[in-house]
Amino acid sequence: MGRVLDAMTSAGVIPEREFEFTDKDFKFVQWFMHKHVGIYLSDKKMPMVYGRIARRLREHKLQRFSDYRPLIEEEGEERVNFINGLTTNKTHFFREMHHFDHVEKVLIPKWIAEKRTKVRIWSAGCSTGEEPYSYMSLLASTPLFDRVPDVKLLATDLDTNVLATAEKGVYSEEQISAIPKPCLKAGFVRGRGEHEGMIKAKSDLQSHMTFRQLNLFSPWPFKGPFDLISCRNVMIYFDKPTQQDLIQRFHQYLASDGHLFIGHSEGIGECADRFENLGHTMFQKR
Ligand SMILES: C[S@@+](CC[C@H](N)C(=O)[O-])C[C@H]1O[C@@H](n2cnc3c(N)ncnc32)[C@H](O)[C@@H]1O
Structure with a gap:
């Protein structure tokens, strides 16, 4: 099993993780998002990715990303939810x-x-x-x-x-x-x-x-x-x-x-x- 990725807080404390999300899992997410929707997630985005994936795992009552992964490997509703969860939608009227x-x-x-x-x-x-x-x-x-x-x-x-x-x-x-x-x-x-x-x-x-x-x-x-x-x-x-x-x-x-x-x-x-x-x-x- 790969190392469980953890974000360091500014105080240098490693917060405890609710779900298992390894560096291999993160690499898979990077590859998956690039392949399917062209989105490039840099390594710096890992805490954001973890936070958004955590919501999906919670909803499915799963503890590990590896158990969730098959749900997005097949084309279906959860793949849509997963991709929706990782897009950044910030906008406002008359922007620029x-x-x-x-x-x-x-x-x-x-x-x-x-x-x-x-x-x-x-x-x-x-x-x-x-x-x-x-x-x-x-x-x-x-x-x-x-x-x-x-x-x-x-x-x-x-x-x-x-x-x-x-x-x-x-x-x-x-x-x-x-x-x-x-x-x-x-x-x-x-x-x-x-x-x-x-x-x-x-x-x-x-x-x-x-x-x-x-x-x-x-x-x-x-x-x-x-x-x-x-x-x-x-x-x-x-x-x-x-x-x-x-x-x-x-x-x-x-x-x-x-x-x-x-x-x-x-x-x-x-x-x-x-x-x-x-x-x-x-x-x-x-
Ligand atoms: C930050 S918003 C920008 C919204 C608006 N254009 C603006 O400038 O305020 C980026 C949008 O691009 C969409 N997006 C990202 N990847 C996409 C893709 N491969 N195909 C279509 N839309 C995509 C996201 O879902 C998101 O709603």
């Missing part, structure tokens, strides 16, 4: 505001001036939905929906739990402060009665949106082309070759003048010659 400024000041006027009949946006790795609703409430606060008859946004994520939240489109009022007033008015309604303290995306807005579970490393069951692909703070969890493959695929799925937005700490590496760099992690297909 410069992207939304660009949509408002450059893309919307361009689409209107070109008399587009349709606009297609893909929020890839949409988490609990704040990103796609930010785009759509922004569009709704402008004349775009009156001028372009067919506007659609596809929102996808690997994690089925966050996607269910995204599809509902219900958020707490504490999140309102991040939403610009015109977008709040155009895109959301405030809850009353038992929904007091909540906001909900307008159903009219949701009628332009499709939510779909998608592992970015599976075949994509749609053709595009997209005018805007927003894949922000997702690739940060992948290693460099995986990121490059993904950016090449995004390139193929973009319209000839389509835009790609990525997260603030992400880059497009070797694919740089295929895009014009617009600054602030915004790229236009060449």
